[in-house]
Amino acid sequence: MQCKRISMMRFLSDLVAIDSSKNENLSACAAIVKREAEKNGFSVQTFDAEKLSRDRVSRQNLVITFNAGKKDTLLLLTHYDVVPAGEGWNENPFKATEVGDRVYGRGTADDKGAVAACLEAMKQLKASRKSRVNVKLLVVCDEEMGGKLGIEFLLKEAKELNGSAQLVVDGDVFPQVGASGIVFGKIRIEGKQGHAGWAHKAENAINFPFLLEISKYAEERKKKKSKLDAPPFSGVGKVYGRFNITMVHAGEKENVIPGECEAKFDLRLNPEEDEQQALEEFKQYFEKAKKKHKVNATLECTMVQPGYYTEKDDKFVEQFMKITQTLQAYAGLGGNDGRHLKIKGIPTICFGPIRRDDKIDNNIHGKNEFVLVKDLEWTRDVIIKLCEEWKE
Ligand SMILES: [Zn+2]
Numbered sequence: 001m002q003c004k005r006i007s008m009m010r011f012l013s014d015l016v017a018i019d020s021s022k023n024e025n026l027s028a029c030a031a032i033v034k035r036e037a038e039k040n041g042f043s044v045q046t047f048d049a050e051k052l053s054r055d056r057v058s059r060q061n062l063v064i065t066f067n068a069g070k071k072d073t074l075l076l077l078t079h080y081d082v083v084p085a086g087e088g089w090n091e092n093p094f095k096a097t098e099v100g101d102r103v104y105g106r107g108t109a110d111d112k113g114a115v116a117a118c119l120e121a122m123k124q125l126k127a128s129r130k131s132r133v134n135v136k137l138l139v140v141c142d143e144e145m146g147g148k149l150g151i152e153f154l155l156k157e158a159k160e161l162n163g164s165a166q167l168v169v170d171g172d173v174f175p176q177v178g179a180s181g182i183v184f185g186k187i188r189i190e191g192k193q194g195h196a197g198w199a200h201k202a203e204n205a206i207n208f209p210f211l212l213e214i215s216k217y218a219e220e221r222k223k224k225k226s227k228l229d230a231p232p233f234s235g236v237g238k239v240y241g242r243f244n245i246t247m248v249h250a251g252e253k254e255n256v257i258p259g260e261c262e263a264k265f266d267l268r269l270n271p272e273e274d275e276q277q278a279l280e281e282f283k284q285y286f287e288k289a290k291k292k293h294k295v296n297a298t299l300e301c302t303m304v305q306p307g308y309y310t311e312k313d314d315k316f317v318e319q320f321m322k323i324t325q326t327l328q329a330y331a332g333l334g335g336n337d338g339r340h341l342k343i344k345g346i347p348t349i350c351f352g353p354i355r356r357d358d359k360i361d362n363n364i365h366g367k368n369e370f371v372l373v374k375d376l377e378w379t380r381d382v383i384i385k386l387c388e389e390w391k392e
Helices: 002-016 024-040 114-129 151-158 194-202 208-215 215-221 275-293 315-324 336-342 373-388
Strands: 041-049 059-068 072-079 097-099 103-104 134-140 165-169 176-179 181-190 224-227 238-240 240-249 260-267 296-305 328-334 350-352 370-372
Touching: 002 024, 002 114, 002 373, 024 041, 024 059, 041 151, 059 114, 059 151, 059 328, 072 114, 072 336, 072 373, 097 181, 103 194, 103 373, 114 134, 114 165, 114 240, 114 373, 134 151, 134 260, 151 194, 151 336, 181 275, 208 215, 208 240, 208 260, 208 275, 215 240, 215 275, 224 328, 224 370, 275 296, 315 350, 315 373, 336 350
Parallel strands: 072 134, 072 165, 165 350, 176 328
Antiparallel strands: 041 059, 059 134, 097 103, 103 370, 176 350, 181 260, 181 296, 224 238, 240 260
């Protein structure tokens, strides 16, 4: 057992050592994953989105296959890119450091630890010959950057890629059967620029009453309750509709009344919500507010990412819940890459070594990110058990 743990940790250290928040380092990180997979006898296909990238830097997406000669295939979706380290770390963020039952380092929990746990599970399944399902591990390059050059590119290129079920191994120890949808957009208010001393001749585009009215759309969204529960310790019961103005830009100088104001927003959808209907409702609210405040404003949606969920009585969900001994399936308050394959009709669950409970928070995307070794081992063992007890 000890040597299996050591090989998983060594592989994780190698991954953490490369700062894959930087595009120029992505190919070095992909090479490590590839080397480890091939060393253990797995075939690796590479799908490089370099030609679509603006900087013409290699963006490799890997598909690592364990063919057990079975009818079904389980897909495991992970990513090797990370967010920048930021300031204030106690140790070098790009050196995996074991302290007690924790390993510190950028990506240890999100999502390099998961890459290591998945590959270790595949190694053990190959050695034991007990798997009742084939496994394909997808390791993509830009989950943190939006997915265009990662999972989206991969699915377009690898047309034959298909699976009976999918585990998005980029999540919590509390498994989630769905994720929220996300809409980004911007509101532009037009006024009339002018001298602050001659304010009566200008029209200030920073229209606070109008912006306040728009921000109050949060109260409308809040009324939309999902049938799915939010993760434990998240502080909310059911997942619900959210709306926030997250960026406001206007003005250049104290004595100039700004003629333009731009407010960007984030609107969160329930996993089961229809995004077009939700957008229509917001547009109506926006038009009403415009009229009420007599504002010259436009609304534009810049990104629409639908939510998704898998029914609790789906046999894959039932099987997974039994194996992990979870009584409750949750839906995420954030979005994840699982939606791309869920759209194809593949039952999807998101889980992984990230822990956010009343005692522990892995600080993903923050300083001193860490993962509990036992959570990496649990992730690995859940995959092994699921494959060994797979029901067609
Ligand atoms: Zn992630």
